[in-house]
Amino acid sequence: MPVDQSLVGRAYPPTQPHEVTEAKVRDFVAATAGAYDGGAAPATYPIVLAFDAMNAFLEAESVDLFRIVHGEQRFAYERPVVPGDVLTATLTVTSLRQIAGNDIIGTTSEITDAAGSLVCTTGATLVHRGAPE
Numbered sequence: 001m002p003v004d005q006s007l008v009g010r011a012y013p014p015t016q017p018h019e020v021t022e023a024k025v026r027d028f029v030a031a032t033a034g035a036y037d038g039g040a041a042p043a044t045y046p047i048v049l050a051f052d053a054m055n056a057f058l059e060a061e062s063v064d065l066f067r068i069v070h071g072e073q074r075f076a077y078e079r080p081v082v083p084g085d086v087l088t089a090t091l092t093v094t095s096l097r098q099i100a101g102n103d104i105i106g107t108t109s110e111i112t113d114a115a116g117s118l119v120c121t122t123g124a125t126l127v128h129r130g131a132p133e
Helices: 022-031 047-060
Strands: 068-077 086-099 102-112 118-128
Touching: 047 068, 047 086, 047 102, 047 118, 086 118
Parallel strands: none
Antiparallel strands: 068 118, 086 102, 102 118
16 A cells, blocks of 8 residues: 655654763674774764654554665755764655655655754655565
8 A cells, every 4th residue: 555645744752862871882883893982973874863753754654664665865964973972863755656666755854953953854765566466
């Protein structure tokens, strides 16, 4: 069943606050085979929050995760993410089109700090594979 076109423009509730700690950054870096010497988190760290926001969107709309293929991810920064930040992500569906029985879903997640200031915007393209016929 195709994803409902009326989702375009819909924003979802913010994720639970995520405290950025050196330990969490080190765990992220270890999981991605990188190196961390302190300071700002790697540029891809906000995926932790964006993924939580994406999963909440999929659950709210009853979209099966096993039908999702992650097509693209982008990050645009206002400032670096650093230990001590407490961040939330708010996902908005920005586009939706159907191609060959698949839904191509564009999302944007705004990552904000505890004061409500924008830290980073992430954009993702998700391919929702259609059900087999």
